[in-house]
Amino acid sequence: YxxxxxxxxxxxxxxxxxxxxxxxxxxxxxxxxxxxxxxxxxxxxxxxTIPTSEMFRDPSYFLALREQVVPFLKTYPSLKIWIAGCSTGEEVVSMAI
Structure with a gap:
């Protein structure tokens, strides 16, 4: 840890x-x-450990993901994402959105 x-x-x-x-x-x-x-x-x-979880908990992370990573990922026909350390599901739903 x-x-x-x-x-x-x-x-x-x-x-x-x-x-x-x-x-x-x-x-x-x-x-x-x-x-x-x-x-x-x-x-x-x-x-x-911090058991907090909420939708889009770290806005700067999701902004960087959208601007820097998603354009690259769009070049693939499909993808799988693993969410490590997911507490109650908000991280997964945020990523899916």
């Missing part, structure tokens, strides 16, 4: 929230628990 592009402030809040929910007094305690307990790792992951 790569969280480098996530907001630092958001991740800090999420870690602090996870510490409270998982009854850890320090980040070191949380780290130790996560390293030695698969369930703790799964729980922490639920706190760290």
């Amino acid at each position: 790569d969280f480098r592009d996530y907001s630092e402030a958001s991740q800090a809040r999420r870690v602090l929230h996870a510490m409270v929910q998982m009854d850890c007094r320090t980040v070191s305690e949380l780290q130790s628990r996560v390293l030695h307990d698969e369930e703790a790792f799964a729980r922490l992951l639920q706190y760290l």
Whole structure:
């Protein structure tokens, strides 16, 4: 899991929230628990990942896609698109539109 592009402030809040929910007094305690307990790792992951999803969530992405990628893709007779990490379907519907 790569969280480098996530907001630092958001991740800090999420870690602090996870510490409270998982009854850890320090980040070191949380780290130790996560390293030695698969369930703790799964729980922490639920706190760290951002489960937001909405239609056309990133407008600049869709604009760039429409202007730079779609003209190239139009040269193919058909195509298949894989949407990785799709939460609840809005990404797929946005892409289909």
